[in-house]
Amino acid sequence: MTELIISQVVNGLVLGFLYVLIAIGLSIIFGMLGVVNFAHGVYFALGAYFALSLRDNLGPWAIVLAPLGVGILGMAIETTLMRPLYGKEPLLGLFMTFGIALFIEELIRTIWGAAGRPFNPPAFLSGFIIWGPVLVTKYRLFVLVVTMLILAALWLFLHGTRYGRIIRAGSRDPEMVSMLGINLKRVFTAVFGLGTAIAGIAGVLAAPLWSVVPSMSEAAIMPAFVVVTIGGLGSFGGAVISGLLVGISVALSIQFWPAASTAVMYALMIVVLLIRPRGLLGESWERFE
C-alpha cells in the first residue's frame, strides 16, 4: 500500500505540473492586465488543433509553431477586442472573454468537426520508467521537463530582464509606467500573447493524453481557475505550489475515494479561501482593491 501511495503522490506531482502549465498563462494575464480570461481554455484547445493540422506537414516543428500561432491570435484578439474595454466596467471584459470562448469553440467545431481526433505521443516518448515503486511514463516526464523549463524561463524573464521589470511595474501602476514614456499598450499586447501562447503549449502537450475534441477547453478552464484561485490571483509562485497541491490531492483521492476526485480540488479551494481569502501567495494589489 505504501508503495502505491508513493506512486500516486509522484503521479499527482507530474499531473500537477500539467495543471501549472495550463494555469500559468491565466495567472500572468490576470496579474499583468487584470483580465479574468474565461477564454483561456479555448487557447489551450487551439494549441492542440493547430498542432493537429501542422504535424502532418511540419512534423516536430508543429510543437513550436502551434503555440506561436495561438500567441499571435491572442495578440490580435487583445488589440481588437480587449483593448477597448480596459479601464471600463470589469464585467464587460468578463463578458467579452466569455463570448470569445463560445465563438472560438464553435469555430473549432466548424473547421475541424465535432468528432474527437486521435493524437498519439511521438514514438520516441512511448513507454515508461520505473524507479522502485514509482512509475512515470516518458511522455509525462517530458511534459514535466518542458513545464519546468518554461517556468524557469518565465521567472528569469520577469525578474532578470528590463522588459520583465517594465511588465511587473506596469501591472502594479500602469499610469506611472506610462508617464515614464513606456508604451504600455504594446506591453499589454505582448503579455496577452505570451499568456495565450503558454496555454497553446499546454494544449499541444495535453493532446496525446486527453481527448482532442472541440469542448476540450472545459478540461482546462476549471482546473486553471481553481489553481490560480488557490495560489492567489496573479501570483506566479502561488500557481506553481497550488498546481502541485491540486495534482497530489486528485491523485490521492483517486486512491482512497475516487468518486470525489473532481470535488477534491474545489474542496481544497474552499478551505484555502476560508483561511486565506487572497489565496496562498496572493497579495493585496491597490489596483484591484
Place this chain on the structure above:
Amino acid sequence: MKDSKYRSSPLGISRRTLLAGAAIGVSQIAAPFVVTARAAEAIKIGMLLPKSGPYAIQGETGHNGALIAVDDFGGHVLDRPIEIVWLDESSPQSTQQNMRKLIEEEKVAAIQGGVSSGDVLAIMPVAEQAKMLLMATGPNATEITGKNCNKYTFRVDLPNKVTVQSVYPQLKERGKKWYFIVASYAWGIDAYNQMKDVLVKDGGTVLGYDQAPLGTTDFSSYILKVRQAKPDVLYVGLGGTDLTNLLKQMHEIGLTRQMGLSSPIVNDSDLWAAGPDASFGTYPKLWNYTGPHLTKRSAEFVDAYKKKFGAPPEVEGWQDWFGATAILTAIKETKSTDSSKLAGFLEEHKFDGYKDAPIGFRNFDHQLVQPLLVATVRDKITDKYDYFNIDSEYPKDPAQLEAAYGSQAEIGCVFKS
C-alpha cells in the same frame, strides 16, 4: 348633422356596422387561407441531446441520425413540415428545464434523445406529468424500463441487464479476476451492479471497483491501481471522452491489449478519437455500420448518412434515426400528435427491415426488443472508421430474444394507470 351625414353610408348603414360586416366578410373569404397557414405549421419533434461535455459527439451524431429520418419522410408528415428542435442535455436539472421549454414554449409533439441515464431518469417524470411521448434513444440504466418505467417513455437503447449477459461468456475466457471503473452516476453504477452479479454468480472475483466522476480527464491514477491489481478483465462503465481518455492513457502506459476490456455499450466515435493504436476491447453493440447483420434499410441509412455528413454513422446515429422514424411513423399512422395515441400505436407496431426480424416496443415496459452484437476491436485497423469484427449476435437463438430482456415479473415495471 354634417358629421352624421358623413358617418352614414348612402344606404343608411352606420360606419361601425359596415366595418363589422366587412370584417366578417373578409374572415369568411380568408378562412381557407387561415386553414392553409395552420396546415403548414410545422410538427415539432423536441430533441434533448448533449451539445457539449463528454457526450457532445454522441449528441451531434444522434441529431444527424434524426435528420436522416426527416429526409426519409420527405420533410413532411400529415402534410405539415417536420421540424427538429434540439436543446442541450447537459445535466439532470438543466435537461429537465429544457424539456419543459420544449413542451410549454415550443409545443412539440414528442421528445426524443437522452444519452445520459441520469438525465433521462430526471425527465421521465416530466414526460409522465405532461403526458408527453419520450423516446429515450441513448440511455442504458436498467431501471428506465424497469422499476422507474412510465407509460409515456419508450427506450431504443439496450438495458445494462441485457448487455452484460451478451458479452460475459466471451470475456470470461480471459479469466475471472476483474477490475471495475465506472462513471459515478446511474448508468455506470447500474453497469457495475449488473456485471458484478453475473461475475460473482459464476465464481469470479472483483479485484477493485472505482467510481470516476463524469468528465474525468486524467485516468492515470486509476490506471496505476489497475496495473497493480493485474486483472484479467477491466470492465469500464465509461463513455464519451471519458472512454477516449482512458484508452489513450492505457496506451501511454503500455497496457493496450494487455487485459480484456469491455463496457456496457460502446460508441464508435469514442474509439475513433482514441485512434487505432490505443483502441481495443470486446463490447456489446446495438448496431454496427458494417457487417453481415446490416439490413437493406439500414444499409440505405448508412449511404444517406455518409452522403449527407461525409462519414459513416456510429450507433448513436442509428438509434436516433430509428427513434425519430418510430415517432414519425406513429404520427403518420395515427394521423395524430396526441401522445396517448402515439404510445398506443408504438405498443402494438412492429418495425420491419431494421434488424434481421421485425422489432417492436413491448407493451408492458416499452423496451425495444432487438438482437444485439458482440464485437471486438480488430488487431490491425486499416480503415479510418471500420474498427470492429462482429463476433456474434445475441441471443444466438432468435427464439430466446424475448426471454433475454426478462419477463414482466423480472423487469418490475408497472405503469401507473
